Amino acid sequence: MSPRRYDESDVRSRPNPRGSRPRTKQRPGHEDAVEALVTGVDRGRYHLLVGPGGDDERVVLAMKARELGRERVVCGDRVDVVGDTSGATGSLARIVRIGERSTVLRRTADDTDPVERVIVANAGQLVIVTALADPEPRTRMIDRCVVAAYDAGMDALLCLTKADLADPAPLVALYEPIGVDVVVTSRSRGDATIAAGAVGEAEERWDGLDDVRARLAGRTSVLVGHSGVGKSTLVNALVPDARRATGSVNDVTGRGRHTSSSAVALRLPERAGWVIDTPGVRSFGLAHVQPDSLLGAFADLASVATERCPRGCSHAADAPDCALDEWVAEAEGPEREQREVRVDSMRRLLAARTASDQA
Template structure:
């Protein structure tokens, strides 16, 4: 079976028979292009920061050049732009190149769709925001996000909100064996005002990094962003009492610089599913170095490494654990992620 990975660029459309052929094969080199960072996308217009981290830094607006075709420009991309990139009112530059991406966070529409949707580029940490109550946590969704982070080469940080409503101990214990760090926040009422406890610990985990915040609607993502980046005014919503789900308040990913230039956070719209059709088992196992060694050297060919897989070497490896515990917890966690990747409900 082919292991080729597909994305939006593999979708072909019939060209317009009139005016679709370029007048010349010589394409411009765009030697005068300037570099910009994409911080937001809004109906075909791209918000950029040009001359990043220099005294000339400024905001500009751009559109995608025709030569890029169906290649998608996303939040976090480093791009080259030509034209009027001054940022003056009414100015509009053109994005002509997308720089090589260090990481790409992807998802698919479902677990059978081979076409990947690129969400964010060049981030190094995925912050999975999950409420401990109102709405109730969905561990399968957390598992899927962890799988997507590991597949993208990103680290995963689990941020548990609303700890004033429920105990986080069970979820903390569940994700410790797979190397997922956890921070816990709460919003108790103090002197008539809600104060976010745990915000400083979260801020410390974001310093010097580009972090993507994902989670269901209503878990408190926008509330955290507003506290981390004062003056952002991201819209916040409430959870429906009947469905137990939040209302979408963010419509697109937006990159925001932390105060003092200490790092970047990218707030994404609330999600209700996270397809993993693009994830290969090998890339998931690579996140578990010790388990990958066992499966590569000892498992029979074609082994799925699932709990019901015959002759899986992981079972013997667990049985010989002298401490009778750490290995079993780690294998159980890995198999849970494999199950999430295979299509268990999120």
């Protein structure tokens, strides 16, 4: 029996599941890309403002290009986009580049979580919104936010709300000496208005709102605070068209409920600046902050430690010859109590970060 002769019909090539295009390391230059500002993120879709500040400014919906991989795009980012950037209904552009970030605000779930989360980018000021009552102020939460702002290279502004319920003086005295700017606001209802023979809604009155506007003017500021402090209410007063959902405080737990689900950038009236509203938080982990830089967020303690502490001092509660203990003992009355609170807060943060490193 003669052997069979094969021809080309007997050869079957296996189809390439990845397509027939040759693989290359060269990436497209996207020279036609246009600049945009990320104003919001919603389930894999990005709300952009193309040409911010220009005459042809428009809102565009976009997705992230595959070539960016796992690199995260956050609110406040400056990005380059290609594709359909007309902003027409149903159009979808593509983010191909993320611009260099001037600042990055980060936090972790807790002090032991190694995964850091970028909250916003390119904001120059962190506004820590805290209620003076209902719910009660949490000074250690404020301290953590100040540390995060310091680590990100941002200015810190403490905004105290509900001043009609409690005296702001103790908190003002606690933070102004360490370089944290403080503004105080309160909200009340005036007398009901009478129009066309009917009783209308009472007019809302704000005290201190002009001070807040003055400190936000010309800047990009991110607002943070735990739930129930009045952050969304403040945003609605600053940006009347924002319509951010507001909530109440639970009478049993003393905590507010989350009303904001994602960060969103809002432009102040007359293009006076930007505010980025963020979801309410109940914790602000600092696992991403190096322990050596924690002391730098407490300017009053840092000066004492630099001048008077022995070399190699850890500044912890059990550190021998730590000058911070002597500094506390030198004061009397209310001033001594304030110093004790400051040192205790710094040492708790330091202990938490040290423990997370050893875990």
